[in-house]
Amino acid sequence: MKEFQCPSCREPVSFEHVACANCGTQLAFDAACIDMRKLGPNQACRNREIIGCNWCVEGADWYCGSCRLTRTTPDLGGTRNIMLWRRMEEAKRRLLYDLRRLQLPLVSRSGAQVTFDILSDDVNPILTGHLAGVITLNLAEADDVEREARRVAFREPYRTLLGHFRHEIGHFYWDLLVNSTTFQAPFKLVFGDETQDYQTAISTYYSRADRSYDRRGFISEYATSHPWEDWAETFAHFLHIVSTLDSLAGLPLSLDGRARQTLTDPYFESDFEALLALWVPLSRGINELNRSLGMSDAYPFDISPAVKGKLHLVHMAISAFRDQQKLAA
Known part of the structure; x- marks a missing residue:
């Protein structure tokens, strides 16, 4: 940022x-x-x-543009839930900042508004997910101890509130940027056939004993579960990249002219290769800094050629959508 x-x-x-x-x-x-x-x-x-x-x-609104998007709030009877809800909304505002910078709308082609249900599982289990523009998040994910326990249980190298938001909004943008567009055929080629039964694929993913996967082909283990999840994981990583590069722009570093050109606005950089040329050494540097402080890697992922191709498709789909919006204006 x-x-x-x-x-x-x-x-x-x-x-x-x-x-x-x-x-x-x-x-x-x-x-x-x-x-x-x-x-x-x-x-x-x-x-x-x-x-x-x-x-x-x-x-004359009482609530800001971010808070108005929260359709359902958790039970606020205790200070703990208020604290966790605060963390949720902070992460959501960062997501909305990303989307504003990318000039991506928060409404579907049919006019349905993106909304957020932030729910507590004090009574019933709450599953984080997306359905037709409604993003549901489990308040427990804002509890650092609970989230870390789930990260370890699911063998995930990375699990954050902001990561959840960026992943779930990725499902919404698959519908807007890929579904029934000229990018649907390239999507099938790069990510796979999304028409395979989703529930069966997810059930198979969670029931398999062998947790190994092709790290050259997927950015994360969860990305292997279904092409839709692969897209959402990749979309989230694209937001990780442009947002972190946006932060880099404000640091007192010595950079060459091309790098400074990219950092003028990473969200609008038309050259995908220029984005990655900055991101790869930056992510390595961030990881080394974390290790120096005795902390885990901030970005524990490798961008293989196959994953690079998937990120590039996300970049192209976003750019093409913006170009279409300009022509229609």
Whole structure:
């Protein structure tokens, strides 16, 4: 994510800040112009006090554009659930920032709005997933201990809240960017036949004893379960890449001219090879820094030629969609 500045003193502020640590100015993120500004009268989201939402409202709305997308909130009877919901909404706002930068809509071709159900499994088990634009997330995933236990149980090298959001929205964008478009045939060629029975494929995936998989062909083990999941995993990794490169743009590093050109706006970089040329050494560097601090790799994945081809298809589908939208405007 790009670096923001306090509109009063110009000191750096983070995407989550509600106030400048240097001068105390109350801050609000304006999603329309993708920038931080002073919080004006009647601009505070109603969730600002309860979960620290720092997005400003639009017009006479009580809630900001991010909070309005949460269709169902968890039971807020206890402080723990409020804390976990806060983490959920912080991750969701980062996802929406990604989508805004990519100029991807939050409505389907039929006009259905993307919405989020954030549910607690205190009574009934909640499965994180996507169905027709509705993204359901289990509140327990915001608990670091619970999420780490699930990561180990499912033998996943990486499991984060933001990763969940980016993966599930990937299913929505398969419908928008690939299904019934000129990219459907290339998708079948690169990812496989998505018409195979989904529930059977998922059941087979979870019941198999052998957890080994072709690491040259898939970005993760879960990507092997079905072509739709392979797309969602790959879409999430594309967002990981452009978002991290966007953060790199604000660091005091010595880069060549082509790299600086890419970092002007990684979300709009038309040359996929230029993105990867920056990402590969950056991801290795991040991992080495983590190891120096005694931490696990931040990006424990290798981008093989096959995975590179899949990422490239995601990039092409997004770029083609934007071009079509410009022509239609």
